[in-house]
Amino acid sequence: SRLRDHGIEIGVLKPGPLNAITDVPGVQVGHSTLKKGDSVRTGVTAILPHSSNIFQQKVPAAIYLGNGFGKLAGYSQVKELGNLETPIVLTNTLGVATAVNALVGYTLFLPGNETVRSVNAVVGETNDGYLNDIRGRHVTEKDVNNAIENAEGGQVEEGNVGAGTGTICFGFKGGIGTSSRVLPKKSGGYTVGVLAQTNFGGMLKVAGVDVGKQMGHYSDNFKYATDGSCMMIVLTDAPLDSRNLERLAKRAMLGLARTGGIASNGSGDYVIAVSTAEECRIPYKNDSALQTVPTLRNSAMTPLFLATIEATEEAILNSLFAAETMTGRNGHKIEALPKKKVLEMLKAAGKIR
């Protein structure tokens, strides 16, 4: 079940029909979930901003380092050139390089890329080493390719799937979550979709209610999931250049804050923001030195900022609502969010009836 199934509404803007990152036209998401034996609890999630050859039709992009204690691949080229040229892949901390190798192979062998000799793979990660035998490095290139091949539009599976299989959030079972917002027509009617891989700590708030504090559910050194991280992917069909995409990306951290996240020292919190607007694509091959594209003015950004904040907050909470109790490495067990109890607390606070 998802947050809204319980009547909980986050923010003031409306979600898209799926309330998922796939509400952004053309976006596809795929998972590879690795649950094997007692101790493999990990996986891969791939997000495709469009279904064509992304290397040939690059998309404007930016990455914001919320807290850079992480191993994300691809940062500097996105920063310098302002674009993304591969699918975005999420996995576990020690699987990043394997995922990069898979993305490089995937890109080199796409039709049309026969002479390509340089690929900037973007891969994010969180550390699932409490439930997962992360040192065993079980993610393979095939798993990554599967996630890409599995990618499709429509509803997105949440919780203990893909790169969220073994994650922990606020001391409860985390995972993959998603949400979206659609701006009113007069603000452009654009869609913002967010997908989060949640593996971080703090004092959980659900729709503003201090669930973590009331339950006393936080470590007294405030350090849940010290090697944790939160990866937030923000896609929009609004036509944005990389500068305004970086500003958009920064706002996702404000959404994380609303859930009670504190970006602890050990939490590698990254936001990748991409414009999927067709008119903004950056063709690899082109005849002209000039490109004429429409982009939104600075003054049109505020509604998109709000959409990003709301969708991020809800995506994180959806990951907690979807994730189920899991036992993994060394018999470690992480309980799912006690939804019944949480819903009672929300009822008491008047958030739901």
Added chain:
Amino acid sequence: SRLRDHGIEIGVLKPGPLNAITDVPGVQVGHSTLKKGDSVRTGVTAILPHSSNIFQQKVPAAIYLGNGFGKLAGYSQVKELGNLETPIVLTNTLGVATAVNALVGYTLFLPGNETVRSVNAVVGETNDGYLNDIRGRHVTEKDVNNAIENAEGGQVEEGNVGAGTGTICFGFKGGIGTSSRVLPKKSGGYTVGVLAQTNFGGMLKVAGVDVGKQMGHYSDNFKYATDGSCMMIVLTDAPLDSRNLERLAKRAMLGLARTGGIASNGSGDYVIAVSTAEECRIPYKNDSALQTVPTLRNSAMTPLFLATIEATEEAILNSLFAAETMTGRNGHKIEALPKKKVLEMLKAAGKIR
């Protein structure tokens, strides 16, 4: 009245005795409030990290650009050298240069500074041009000097004072607010103090309760106070270098997010973080090329991050609780936060009894 006078507690850490930035030992705050005639509604607030000659005894510092649509002075030198060499001054947008001139004069003529020929004044601002005749540029160097001279420890006046005299926050009267947190002994026992000059928009949340949404009190283009800003000053006696101070500064934005702030396009949101630890002072004159100072490790930062988030949230809310309805330029009137109504909403949500 302040937030805690009503039984409202923010977060899980304890405030210091004054619940103010002045809980950090040695810190002094001073205001110059300019209310004249129908249309002058502005002022100056000065924050002194210590009471000695700051140019001669510089302090480790960092500035984080939450949203850089503002006129803050002094950024690049703090970024490059990692230190602060003047008091921090807050005022209105068009008063920054006058405040810089005042700080330069103040510094040049301090005993011991007779040969100083370079001063990096740090001045922040928000735009009070709705209530204040900002184009009249009424702030004088004398007003700035007065704020510095007025600076003292102890309780800090909040609301419509100093640089907060004419500000607007979430569509209500904003102003100056402050709060503090003291870490548990085992986390080092350090104090973090925050002072905020609040002039920004979004959907107000008080202690997590969606006050703005419930009251329908937000513009439907989400653009309250388009030329607004929020200045957040974070002081701590924890011994920190500029890198970790920048990380600390970033967390203040998470505190702002908890109040419903969205860092709108037009909001210049800046955080200035300073370590007041005596052992970290950077003497202007020194005999050795080496300086040996204790600093906290990365792994000790998390409790300080939490303290910053909580104190920022509460400082912003305190500004709203302290500010009173004001009429200014062209008869413009901004109502104070309807506290009675808000308290009822908090009661209904079970936040207070």
Added chain:
Amino acid sequence: SRLRDHGIEIGVLKPGPLNAITDVPGVQVGHSTLKKGDSVRTGVTAILPHSSNIFQQKVPAAIYLGNGFGKLAGYSQVKELGNLETPIVLTNTLGVATAVNALVGYTLFLPGNETVRSVNAVVGETNDGYLNDIRGRHVTEKDVNNAIENAEGGQVEEGNVGAGTGTICFGFKGGIGTSSRVLPKKSGGYTVGVLAQTNFGGMLKVAGVDVGKQMGHYSDNFKYATDGSCMMIVLTDAPLDSRNLERLAKRAMLGLARTGGIASNGSGDYVIAVSTAEECRIPYKNDSALQTVPTLRNSAMTPLFLATIEATEEAILNSLFAAETMTGRNGHKIEALPKKKVLEMLKAAGKIR
């Protein structure tokens, strides 16, 4: 006399007709030179990217912090919004705030700006305190206004003028210098113009010849002009967005390096890059949330990078060739570059005949 008057050519690209920043169409430069009595040796230089109301017709811009030990005003807003809304003004370190106040006043009272309440003045500086009584703060708002009013196209006065009146470069008299490059047609035919205010140290190289080393003309602690700085203004009519302008700005530091500059600790080295392309102007008032502008692709940047490097190198050297021996504060005397000797060294090196 200028570098090329002696047959010295820098680089492989051709300068524009004036070999000056004013080769960029529409650009205007104005100076106010303050030489009074024994100890006032300072001034103001204003650079106007175009002659209309810049606040109403903003220009894409970026500022690169080569070494941020300086007091430049206006950084954060340019970084955030990617544009410039005032003339660029250069002056001395302690005159920055006065120049900001002048630019604010200038902007507020331009026809069409009657309701403007926020102005981001961009002001750079170097420290002329060895020759100039900088503590006397002799620059007035009127001096700044004069520089703006004096601004015109055509040849640019170099050497001991305007903001370069009292500067020191490589231990010789520095000042204002300028140069330009025009790209070949097939690379777009764009013009890049640079103006430098030179007040820094290192081991002077002229056209690659180790003049400073051969003359033994460097302090053995490598610290000439410890409170020095180099301001570099890069204007181009190439249509560039702020991201590529920041990349362009970075290259000016490579030009500085070719002159033997080392960006010493005390040298505040800043580069301000602006596109003057008419089709890229950002109107303050606009009806649409979208702006459709042509910009150069990343892959078209390299020739512009080279042009920036070459023009910066030559602008710095031109400042040294134009500056004359000056006596100032406390009888301090700084010799002009001994051009005769330098030319002999260049002859010996086969650089000129």
Added chain:
Amino acid sequence: SRLRDHGIEIGVLKPGPLNAITDVPGVQVGHSTLKKGDSVRTGVTAILPHSSNIFQQKVPAAIYLGNGFGKLAGYSQVKELGNLETPIVLTNTLGVATAVNALVGYTLFLPGNETVRSVNAVVGETNDGYLNDIRGRHVTEKDVNNAIENAEGGQVEEGNVGAGTGTICFGFKGGIGTSSRVLPKKSGGYTVGVLAQTNFGGMLKVAGVDVGKQMGHYSDNFKYATDGSCMMIVLTDAPLDSRNLERLAKRAMLGLARTGGIASNGSGDYVIAVSTAEECRIPYKNDSALQTVPTLRNSAMTPLFLATIEATEEAILNSLFAAETMTGRNGHKIEALPKKKVLEMLKAAGKIR
């Protein structure tokens, strides 16, 4: 042969005994060179800041993005935490992920690291795809491990070795080059060592002499080696924190500029700077939240900046002097720098006798 074997001296500071990065005490360098058949021309170079377990005894570090069009791994964590926890590895563009996997494996299995679950591998690259069958991805984890195992102090092999096997610089055969500088006692007596992997373009200058221009050896679109890069590793025994290491790293770009490098659009130019000072090590395990370390003040940085600039310039030139003509993929042939001709040009310019 090396630059100084021909009597060419760069700059004013003295090199260390080896004139190599290994003059910095404790530093080790190892190569794996892959030359197989007609088309494998690549390799791996490893630089170890010290010979203990680097994960357990991290070193202060910074990475500067000179031009971020590259695939360097490890940036964000170094930026956030200010330290390095693995050897630095250089290889080709498409080999980065394999090198990361090797470094992760190497680190996980070092004695003492049995419970480590997170490793931030730092790997740089340049694109050797003109001479090397880069799409064949011939670098293996074993090659990387070999480079690490081969690492030793003493003289460093230069030219067509390790990660420099297949690189191209200024249109000539590039490769690995190294150089060092030792500061005078009164400036602290510290050593700065630089190692460069050279694969970039521009107009070659040797000791300031315009070799490239005189030989007409540059493409008329100024785009040699469009997918090139220059990796610069700067190690020093000076006790520096990450902020000053980042400043140091920036200066390496000034050294690159002196060789005629222009940081073209396609050139991924990165600088990794590390302090090897024993007293600055950051132990992974520690009992105290505080660390007391000596670091150099800002004002002591200038001589280190100069040392970095000079050593970088000379390291790049040494790579060109050491590299030999190579034939590789598809019969592509890149000539070595015609040293005889170059030396004649330097003689004519009076640089050597």
